[in-house]
Amino acid sequence: MRQSWHERFCDSPDVLKSARCDQTVVPVLDAEIGGRDFITMAGPCSVETEFQLMATANHVRRAGARILRGGAFKPRSSPYAFQGHGLAGLQMLARCDVPMVAEYADILQIGTRNMENYTLLEAAARSGKPILLKRGMAATIADFLRSAQVILDNGNPNVILCERGIRTFETAMRNTFDVAAIVLLKQISHLPVIADPSHAAGCRELVPALARIAVAAGADGLLIEVHPNPEKAWSDADQTLNFTEFDDMMASLDPYIALRPQISPREMVSADVMEAVG
Amino acid sequence: MRQSWHERFCDSPDVLKSARCDQTVVPVLDAEIGGRDFITMAGPCSVETEFQLMATANHVRRAGARILRGGAFKPRSSPYAFQGHGLAGLQMLARCDVPMVAEYADILQIGTRNMENYTLLEAAARSGKPILLKRGMAATIADFLRSAQVILDNGNPNVILCERGIRTFETAMRNTFDVAAIVLLKQISHLPVIADPSHAAGCRELVPALARIAVAAGADGLLIEVHPNPEKAWSDADQTLNFTEFDDMMASLDPYIALRPQISPREMVSADVMEAVG
Amino acid sequence: MRQSWHERFCDSPDVLKSARCDQTVVPVLDAEIGGRDFITMAGPCSVETEFQLMATANHVRRAGARILRGGAFKPRSSPYAFQGHGLAGLQMLARCDVPMVAEYADILQIGTRNMENYTLLEAAARSGKPILLKRGMAATIADFLRSAQVILDNGNPNVILCERGIRTFETAMRNTFDVAAIVLLKQISHLPVIADPSHAAGCRELVPALARIAVAAGADGLLIEVHPNPEKAWSDADQTLNFTEFDDMMASLDPYIALRPQISPREMVSADVMEAVG
Amino acid sequence: MRQSWHERFCDSPDVLKSARCDQTVVPVLDAEIGGRDFITMAGPCSVETEFQLMATANHVRRAGARILRGGAFKPRSSPYAFQGHGLAGLQMLARCDVPMVAEYADILQIGTRNMENYTLLEAAARSGKPILLKRGMAATIADFLRSAQVILDNGNPNVILCERGIRTFETAMRNTFDVAAIVLLKQISHLPVIADPSHAAGCRELVPALARIAVAAGADGLLIEVHPNPEKAWSDADQTLNFTEFDDMMASLDPYIALRPQISPREMVSADVMEAVG
Numbered sequence A, B, C, D: 001m002r003q004s005w006h007e008r009f010c011d012s013p014d015v016l017k018s019a020r021c022d023q024t025v026v027p028v029l030d031a032e033i034g035g036r037d038f039i040t041m042a043g044p045c046s047v048e049t050e051f052q053l054m055a056t057a058n059h060v061r062r063a064g065a066r067i068l069r070g071g072a073f074k075p076r077s078s079p080y081a082f083q084g085h086g087l088a089g090l091q092m093l094a095r096c097d098v099p100m101v102a103e104y105a106d107i108l109q110i111g112t113r114n115m116e117n118y119t120l121l122e123a124a125a126r127s128g129k130p131i132l133l134k135r136g137m138a139a140t141i142a143d144f145l146r147s148a149q150v151i152l153d154n155g156n157p158n159v160i161l162c163e164r165g166i167r168t169f170e171t172a173m174r175n176t177f178d179v180a181a182i183v184l185l186k187q188i189s190h191l192p193v194i195a196d197p198s199h200a201a202g203c204r205e206l207v208p209a210l211a212r213i214a215v216a217a218g219a220d221g222l223l224i225e226v227h228p229n230p231e232k233a234w235s236d237a238d239q240t241l242n243f244t245e246f247d248d249m250m251a252s253l254d255p256y257i258a259l260r261p262q263i264s265p266r267e268m269v270s271a272d273v274m275e276a277v278g
Helices: A003-008 A050-062 A087-095 A098-104 A118-126 A141-153 A179-188 A197-201 A204-217 A243-258 B003-008 B050-062 B086-095 B098-104 B118-126 B141-153 B179-188 B197-201 B204-217 B243-258 C003-008 C050-062 C086-095 C098-104 C118-126 C141-153 C179-188 C197-201 C204-217 C243-258 D003-008 D050-062 D086-095 D098-104 D118-126 D141-153 D179-188 D197-201 D204-217 D243-258
Strands: A026-028 A031-033 A039-043 A067-069 A107-110 A131-134 A159-163 A193-195 A221-225 A271-275 B026-028 B031-033 B039-043 B067-069 B107-110 B131-134 B159-163 B193-195 B221-225 B271-275 C026-028 C031-033 C039-043 C067-069 C107-110 C131-134 C159-163 C193-195 C221-225 C271-275 D026-028 D031-033 D039-043 D067-069 D107-110 D131-134 D159-163 D193-195 D221-225 D271-275
Touching: A031 A039, A039 A050, A050 A067, A050 A243, A067 A221, A107 A118, A118 A141, A131 A141, A141 A159, A141 A179, A159 A179, A179 A193, A179 A204, A179 D204, A193 A204, A197 A204, A197 A221, A204 A221, A204 A243, A204 D179, A204 D204, B031 B039, B039 B050, B050 B067, B050 B243, B067 B221, B107 B118, B118 B141, B131 B141, B141 B159, B141 B179, B159 B179, B179 B193, B179 B204, B179 C204, B193 B204, B197 B204, B197 B221, B204 B221, B204 B243, B204 C179, B204 C204, C031 C039, C039 C050, C050 C067, C050 C243, C067 C221, C107 C118, C118 C141, C131 C141, C141 C159, C141 C179, C159 C179, C179 C193, C179 C204, C193 C204, C197 C204, C197 C221, C204 C221, C204 C243, D031 D039, D039 D050, D050 D067, D050 D243, D067 D221, D107 D118, D118 D141, D131 D141, D141 D159, D141 D179, D159 D179, D179 D193, D179 D204, D193 D204, D197 D204, D197 D221, D204 D221, D204 D243
Parallel strands: A039 A067, A039 A221, A067 A271, A107 A131, A107 A271, A131 A159, A159 A193, A193 A221, B039 B067, B039 B221, B067 B271, B107 B131, B107 B271, B131 B159, B159 B193, B193 B221, C039 C067, C039 C221, C067 C271, C107 C131, C107 C271, C131 C159, C159 C193, C193 C221, D039 D067, D039 D221, D067 D271, D107 D131, D107 D271, D131 D159, D159 D193, D193 D221
Antiparallel strands: A026 A031, B026 B031, C026 C031, D026 D031
16 A cells, blocks of 8 residues: 555554455345445435335345335435424434434444534444444545544444545536545455445436446445335435336446456345434 | 525525524623624633633633633544543543533534534534534535524524634645635624634634634634643644734734724623533 | 745745745836735726726726726636627637737736646746736645746746635635635735635625725735626626725725725826736 | 536537437547547657657557557646756747647647636637547536537537546545546537546556546546656656556456447557647
C-alpha cells in the first residue's frame, strides 16, 4: 500500500489490510458478506404494510437477493417527506432505540446522517449485530474509516462499509456516486464494501447501470430499493425499482458478477436490515 | 420575501419571518439572544480542569462575553484526537444523555455532526432549554431550517442558528465560512443567528477577521474558543485564542457592533453551553 | 506568516508578502487600488447602448464609484443567455482579442472561466495594463495565486485579485462567497484584493450586505453591477442594482469604510474595466 | 427521456437524443468513436522526445489502443510543474494557436481549464477536426453539454465528451470520478462519451479499476496516460502506467468490453490527439 495512504488513514489502523487480516467476512445467518458470493440486499425504503413487505421479500428472493432490507424507523432528510405520519413518526423514532431494533434485525444500519454519531456507533457496536455503515454525505474516506474504527474498538468486528454517493455541486443526480471510493476501500481495507446505487442515483433509470458499475468496481454486494408499486411508495418513490425492473437488473448483472474471481450460487437468507436510531 | 425563497424553504414554514413573528428573542437567564444586544459566547473547546474553566470564565466575562461555552462531552471529528481519554471518552459519551446534560447547561448545543439526528433534536427540544443548532458540514440552508423546524414542532421555540462553515473543495481553511448564509437567514427567518468563526477558520490568525465579518453580516452573536494556554489545549488548539488575543478581538469588534441598529451594554450572564449527545 | 502557508503557496513566491514588498498599489489613471482609498468599480454587466453606459457612469460617479466597469465582450456561463446576439455574439468574441480590448480599456479583466487560461494570462500581462483576475469557480486559493504569479512572471506587476464566490453544494445563492479567502489573501499577499458581491449573491437583495462584509474583511475595493433599469438588463438582471439601490448601498458602506485604517476622499476616475478574451 | 431532464438541459437541444439522431459516430481516420468498437486512446501526458513518443505508440498499438494521445502544448494546473521549461514553455504556448495544432493533430482536445473558453471552442470547431471536449472541474453536466452545443452551433458535429473527474471535498483521489455522469450522458445525448481514468484517479494503482468501471458504465472509449518510464515522465508521473501495467489493464478490460452490445476487432489508427490552446 502507498505510504501516503498509510499516513492519510493512520487514525484507523485496524480497518486497514495487514498481514493479520486481508479480508473480513461478515456472517449473516447463513450468508457471508465479503466472501465468495456477491450479496444483494433488496427491499422497500420504508416498511409500510405486512403485505408489501412479504410480497417484496418473496419476489426479490426469487430474483437472487439474499438479504431483505426494510426501513423500520427512518430518520430521513426530511422528516416530513413521509406523508401521513408527521409528529407521530418523530415520536415513534424517539421511543425506540438500538436494543429494540437489534431484537428484530439481523444487520443494523447506521444511516448517512448518523455516520459520525459516536454514541450511536458505540451502542450499535455493542449490540453484537453486524453493522452496515453508510458513508456520510460530506465524509471523506478517512472520516468513513474512522467511524468503522470506532465500531471495531467497541468489540464488534463485523462492519460492512456502504458507499451511497456524496454531496457535490452536481445536482443532476441525487448524489455523486463515488465509485473510486469503492476501488480504494477494497485496496486498503479488509472490511466488506457494498454500494447503494438507489440513493446515489435518485432516479430509477440510472440504478441498474450504477449497480453494474459497483460490481465492476469490486463491491461485495448491493443495497437496492424495491417496491411492488414504486409510484405508491411512501418514500423514495423516484429511485425505487418495481419487480420487473429489479428482475431485469439482476439478470443484467449476472455476467458482471461472473467475472468476479469466484462465485458460487447459494440460497437467500431471510435476514433483515434495519436502521439503528440514535 | 422572494417567491423563490418561499418555495425553497417551504418545508420549514414556522421558522420563516411572518406577520406573526419578525424576530424571536431567546432568553438565557437574564441575557437575550436575538435582541438588542450582541452576545458573545466564549470558552474552551473542552472542559479540562476546574481551574482552566474558572480562569477562562473570569477573563472572557471581563472582556465582554456574556455566555460561557464549554464542551463537556464532545463527539468530535476524530474521537481519538482528544489525547488521553480514548475508549474512556467514548464510554463517557455513551453513558450520558440529554437530560443529564440539560441539568447542568443553560443552552444545549446540537453539534454539526448531529444536525440531522432527529431523535436527538426531539429529545433536546423536549428538555425545554434553548437549543443552539449548528449547521451540518454538508447541510444546505434548507436542510438547516428543516432541523430547526423539527425543534419548533416539538414545542420548543428557543432555537439559535449557528453558521460554522461548510465543507468544500477549498482546504486552506478548515471550513468555508458561508457568511452569505447569515445574511440570507437574517432576511428570511425570525430565529437568532450566530457565527462560530473558530471552527470556520481552523486557525487563530483568521478568527478576529471572521468575527468582524459576522458582525457586519448582521449576526446576533458569536461563539468563540478561548483558552488560558491554547498550545496546551486538549482539543482545537490551533484555532483557540489566548486571553490577549481575545481581548484584542473584542476591542476591535466594538466599533462594528456599534454600527448595529441598537446597542445597550449589559452584564455577563454565567450561562453554560454544553453539547447534547445522541 | 504560518510555515504551512509558505508550503501551501510555494508555487507563487512573488505574490506573497515579503521584506521587499508588503503591499502593491496598482495605479489606474489617477486612482490607486491597494492604496489608502477604498475603490468601488461599478457599471453594467454588458455594455448595451451609449445612453445606458453614460447614464450609469454619471450616476455611479456621483455616488462615489471611482471606476466604471462594462462587459464589452462577455464569455458568460451561457453564451445563449444574452438574448438577441446568438452566433453573432460568438463571432464577435472570436474576432476580437487582447490588443483590441486593451486599446479601449484601462483595466483588463480575466474572467472566472479563464483564470487558468495561461495563453490569455500571458497575452493580457503583456498588454501592460492592470489585470483584474477573477477567481475560478473551483479554484483553490493556491490555484488563484498561481495564475497571479504567471502574470507577474510575464513582467506585469499590476494584478488585482477578485473574490467572486466559489461553486459548492449550496444552491440558495448563485455562488458561495468565500470571504475568508479575502482575509487570508490580505494576510499573505501584497496584491490588492477586491470583491464582487454581485456574482457571489446572484440576487440583488443580498448584494449590499455582501459588499459591507467585504469591507469588513479588509478588501481594497468592490466590483458592483449597476444598471438604470435592471429588469431590462440584457444579462445578470437579477443581481444588478438600480441607481437608488446603489446609492443606498454606498451610503450604508461609508461607516464601514471609515473604520479602515486610513481614508481620503478623491474624485472618480473614468477608467474602464473590460474583459479580456482568449 | 424524463421531462425534468429535458428542462435541465434545455440550453443544449442539439446534443440531446432525438428522433433524428440517436447516436453520433465520430470518424477519425479509419476509426469510429461512438460506433461498435470500444476505442482506447493512449500515450504520454507530454510529448518529450521522438523516441519516447514512438516507443509508446508502438507499444500501445500492439496492446489494442487505436489512437495515440500526446500533449504537445499543455496548459496544466501548474505551469511550473513541467520542470525545465518555465517561461519558455509559456512563450511556446502563446505562440501557437488552433490552426497550428490542427495541422498536426487528428483530434483537437479542449482541456478541462478551457471548457468554457468560448473563443477557443469556436476556433476549434471551425478547424473541422473532431473535438474531444473534457469536462471542467466544476462544470455541471448542463454546463458540459452547453459547451458541446457551442461547437455544434459552429458547424462541427464531431464532438466527443470526456468525463475526467470533478473537484469535490474528497482529496484521497485527484478528482472525484463522476461515473454516473457517463451513464446519464449516454442516456440523454447522442454524442460519444469517453472516460479519462488517469486524471480522475491521480495514481496508477486505481487506473485499471476506473477504466473497467468506465466500460461497465457504457463509455465509448478511454483516454489513458502511458509512458515507457513513468518515474521519469515530465508530467503526471504518478498517474501514468508503464507498458506492463497498460498491457495488464487492457487484458483485464477485454471481458468487460466483450459484454458491450456489439464488438468487432479493428486495426489501430495512428491518429493524434493534441490539446488546442486558447
